[in-house]
Amino acid sequence: MDLNRLTNEKKLQLCRWYFRVGCALLPFVWAVNVVWFFKEAFMKPPYNEQKQIKKYVILSGVGTIIWAVLLSAWSLAFQIKRVSWGATGDALSFIVPLGHP
Amino acid sequence: MISNISDAQWMVYNSSAGPYVAVVNTIVFNEVIEIFMQEPTNVAGILLYENATERPDFFSPETQCPNENSVGPDGKCAGDVVWNENGSGLLRRDIPFPIFFLPSSRISEIDKITQCHDRYNLDKDNQKGRPLCSLQLSSFMYAAVNTAVCLRRSATSIFGIAIKMCDPLGDYNVYSSLFPRPKETAKENKQVILVTARMDAASLFDGVAPGAASAVVGLVTLITTAATLSQMIPLSDAPLYNKNVLFTLFNGESYDYIGSQRVAYDISRGVWPPLSPITSKDINLHVELGQLGGSLNLFKDNPNWPLYAYAPYTYAIPPQVTEFLAEMSSYSQSNNMTIESEFSINLPPSSLHSFRKILSNATESGELPEILLVDHVGKFTNKFYQSALDDYESIGYTYHNITISNDGKFISTDDLISNGTMSENEAQVKVARVATSLAHTLYQQIVGTAYTGNISSSAHLVDEMLYCFLRSQACRLLVAADYYSNEDTPPDDRPAPLYVGVAAASTPAALYSGHLLALLTGTHLQVNRTACDKIGTPGFSYYYLRGWNHSGICIQTTMNFSQAISPAFIKPDYNITSAEFSTWTESVWLGLWARVFVRAAGVGARVAAAAGAFATILAAFTTYWLQRHASVIFLTPVADNGAIRSVNC
Numbered sequence: 001m002d003l004n005r006l007t008n009e010k011k012l013q014l015c016r017w018y019f020r021v022g023c024a025l026l027p028f029v030w031a032v033n034v035v036w037f038f039k040e041a042f043m044k045p046p047y048n049e050q051k052q053i054k055k056y057v058i059l060s061g062v063g064t065i066i067w068a069v070l071l072s073a074w075s076l077a078f079q080i081k082r083v084s085w086g087a088t089g090d091a092l093s094f095i096v097p098l099g100h101p
Numbered sequence: 102m103i104s105n106i107s108d109a110q111w112m113v114y115n116s117s118a119g120p121y122v123a124v125v126n127t128i129v130f131n132e133v134i135e136i137f138m139q140e141p142t143n144v145a146g147i148l149l150y151e152n153a154t155e156r157p158d159f160f161s162p163e164t165q166c167p168n169e170n171s172v173g174p175d176g177k178c179a180g181d182v183v184w185n186e187n188g189s190g191l192l193r194r195d196i197p198f199p200i201f202f203l204p205s206s207r208i209s210e211i212d213k214i215t216q217c218h219d220r221y222n223l224d225k226d227n228q229k230g231r232p233l234c235s236l237q238l239s240s241f242m243y244a245a246v247n248t249a250v251c252l253r254r255s256a257t258s259i260f261g262i263a264i265k266m267c268d269p270l271g272d273y274n275v276y277s278s279l280f281p282r283p284k285e286t287a288k289e290n291k292q293v294i295l296v297t298a299r300m301d302a303a304s305l306f307d308g309v310a311p312g313a314a315s316a317v318v319g320l321v322t323l324i325t326t327a328a329t330l331s332q333m334i335p336l337s338d339a340p341l342y343n344k345n346v347l348f349t350l351f352n353g354e355s356y357d358y359i360g361s362q363r364v365a366y367d368i369s370r371g372v373w374p375p376l377s378p379i380t381s382k383d384i385n386l387h388v389e390l391g392q393l394g395g396s397l398n399l400f401k402d403n404p405n406w407p408l409y410a411y412a413p414y415t416y417a418i419p420p421q422v423t424e425f426l427a428e429m430s431s432y433s434q435s436n437n438m439t440i441e442s443e444f445s446i447n448l449p450p451s452s453l454h455s456f457r458k459i460l461s462n463a464t465e466s467g468e469l470p471e472i473l474l475v476d477h478v479g480k481f482t483n484k485f486y487q488s489a490l491d492d493y494e495s496i497g498y499t500y501h502n503i504t505i506s507n508d509g510k511f512i513s514t515d516d517l518i519s520n521g522t523m524s525e526n527e528a529q530v531k532v533a534r535v536a537t538s539l540a541h542t543l544y545q546q547i548v549g550t551a552y553t554g555n556i557s558s559s560a561h562l563v564d565e566m567l568y569c570f571l572r573s574q575a576c577r578l579l580v581a582a583d584y585y586s587n588e589d590t591p592p593d594d595r596p597a598p599l600y601v602g603v604a605a606a607s608t609p610a611a612l613y614s615g616h617l618l619a620l621l622t623g624t625h626l627q628v629n630r631t632a633c634d635k636i637g638t639p640g641f642s643y644y645y646l647r648g649w650n651h652s653g654i655c656i657q658t659t660m661n662f663s664q665a666i667s668p669a670f671i672k673p674d675y676n677i678t679s680a681e682f683s684t685w686t687e688s689v690w691l692g693l694w695a696r697v698f699v700r701a702a703g704v705g706a707r708v709a710a711a712a713g714a715f716a717t718i719l720a721a722f723t724t725y726w727l728q729r730h731a732s733v734i735f736l737t738p739v740a741d742n743g744a745i746r747s748v749n750c
């Protein structure tokens with residue numbers, strides 16, 4: 001979808017929706033929101049709805065970063081500690097590597 | 102190619118293009134393996150090949166104290182008692198690289214590797230960046246860490262996906278009694294003399310576990326004894342005597358006594374043998390044929406073969422033991438054998454340890470008297486214990502290839518010696534003498550009077566049976582003992598590996614031993630196949646085998662199989678880390694393979710990578726430049742009012 005063809009009001013609606021959907025534990029939707037509306041929020045000449053779009057983009061961005069930190073911390077901890085967690089580690093694994101501890 | 106220690110040291114410390122695969126022969130292996138184990142970073146693997154002309158003095162991958170963790174209360178191998186003195190323990194250690202074995206029959210492969218090696222790899226100082234002859238070994242194993250971990254991972258996870266990574270080791274035990282033991286008479290069961298031996302061996306290598314002195318001699322002695330005893334005492338005499346003999350062959354003994362632990366455990370809970378279980382009180386005496394055959398090669402030039410009877414008593418020797426030893430000793434003397442008694446709490450590795458561990462109340466009080474027959478006192482005489490070299494040569498066995506008559510009569514040992522076919526010094530004769538002595542002793546134990554007849558074990562039978570287990574599965578005895586209806590392709594002309602294998606798939610050892618026991622001790626009935634299948638006398642099983650003239654014979658036998666799977670895998674709520682029972686498992690693996698090729702020096706690969714990177718950067722740069730200067734290259738189309746230019750031909 002080309003944002004240039006939408007009215008400013010539609011843009012705000014879309015951005016708000018992406019933010020709300022992202023609240024349902026879907027950080028990737030926030031990430032998309034940030035990338036998609038970044039230019040609209042910070043680079044386009046000012047217009048009425050821009051302030052609100054900016055708000056949603058910032059919120060989505062902060063949310064994405066928090067999620068990214070949490071996920072990478074978990075991933076790192078899991079990769080490093082899986083073996084020493086023993087049975088718990090195996091139970092949490094979807095695929096256990098063959099031939100490795 | 103490693104031909105001495107300095108080659109190995111060069112490879113480990115000074116080589117430049119590692120890691121390498123070491124090609125080692127069996128003579129050098131003992132000397133270099135520790136160097137590789139200590140510094141494995143430069144070792145990608147080892148290809149071990151058998152030196153056909155010369156043997157090392159010793160080679161045993163088993164530990165110095167085999168099955169040390171499954172011994173009875175006081176059987177620790179400690180201090181000056183080291184049973185397997187030459188054991189390197191490789192079987193029980195974590196080897197960080199694969200080791201492949203090439204038997205002498207495949208020695209031509211080594212010639213090819215040598216040629217390739219000599220052409221490319223001789224210059225040891227300048228190997229980095231040169232094309233080198235290379236060897237690739239593949240033996241990927243699924244399992245990791247230990248049994249607890251791999252079984253847990255093989256079980257279904259909460260996500261529902263699990264790949265089987267390992268299987269418990271196990272197979273079947275074989276048992277057969279002199280007289281039938283039907284269920285009906287369970288209450289008035291006779292006392293039994295338990296005569297046992299093990300039938301499995303191990304080695305580091307898949308498909309090679311000959312176990313000649315580790316297992317085969319004991320196994321063959323047991324089957325021969327059972328065959329002889331069944332000729333001496335007819336079945337119809339069963340009601341006359343109040344004792345019975347239960348011959349049992351244990352499987353999986355190499356791995357912490359799997360088979361005997363299961364039997365002892367089943368006796369303790371009263372479910373073995375399944376048809377009419379015995380308790381430890383019913384066992385009048387337990388005679389185990391342990392490590393036999395190790396010293397046969399030492400005594401190959403004279404008729405001696407000294408045996409030792411270990412009895413784990415220092416005081417209060419049970420009367421059955423004294424009586425048995427006296428009788429056995431006297432019969433041995435009349436058969437030109439010697440047997441010495443060794444009274445020691447410290448028993449050599451043998452299945453007796455399982456009984457001493459699991460039924461310790463009965464064994465310690467002397468209620469279950471035990472004797473172990475071996476041909477070593479103190480350390481093993483077998484220098485190749487549990488190794489690929491523990492084959493027919495290590496017991497000095499040569500096959501005589503004497504035909505078996507159509508009625509299954511074997512030529513007696515005395516006849517063979519008097520007509521010069523065999524000599525007193527040969528392994529076959531010595532094994533037959535031991536079997537005779539044991540059979541006569543068992544006769545006296547049952548009947549109560551000395552044996553005066555002239556039935557003895559035949560060295561001819563021993564010769565054939567050793568051939569089946571040590572040289573070729575495609576042998577006369579096994580053909581005769583096979584199912585009549587078996588239409589599978591005949592087995593290979595090589596010995597069957599005696600490795601116990603995983604419980605999920607059966608290995609030939611138990612089947613062969615069971616069928617041989619049935620054929621040699623069972624009653625041959627002259628009925629056809631349909632009639633044979635219909636008979637159901639309690640206490641017997643009926644097998645329709647090929648028979649001596651291959652026309653089919655109905656065998657009535659007391660032989661049966663029982664599971665040889667460690668109690669650890671059947672006991673509910675068993676704590677797998679308790680070390681109470683054997684918990685060995687085998688990893689699942691994809692095929693094993695090896696290949697030889699010449700590896701490129703790597704210059705070409707580096708040039709290709711550099712060229713590729715350069716081309717990519719150049720293309721990116723060009724694209725960027727073109728985009729920036731598009732207006733210079735492409736003329737802005739002149740608006741020509743939409744007129745279409747056409748070309749007239």
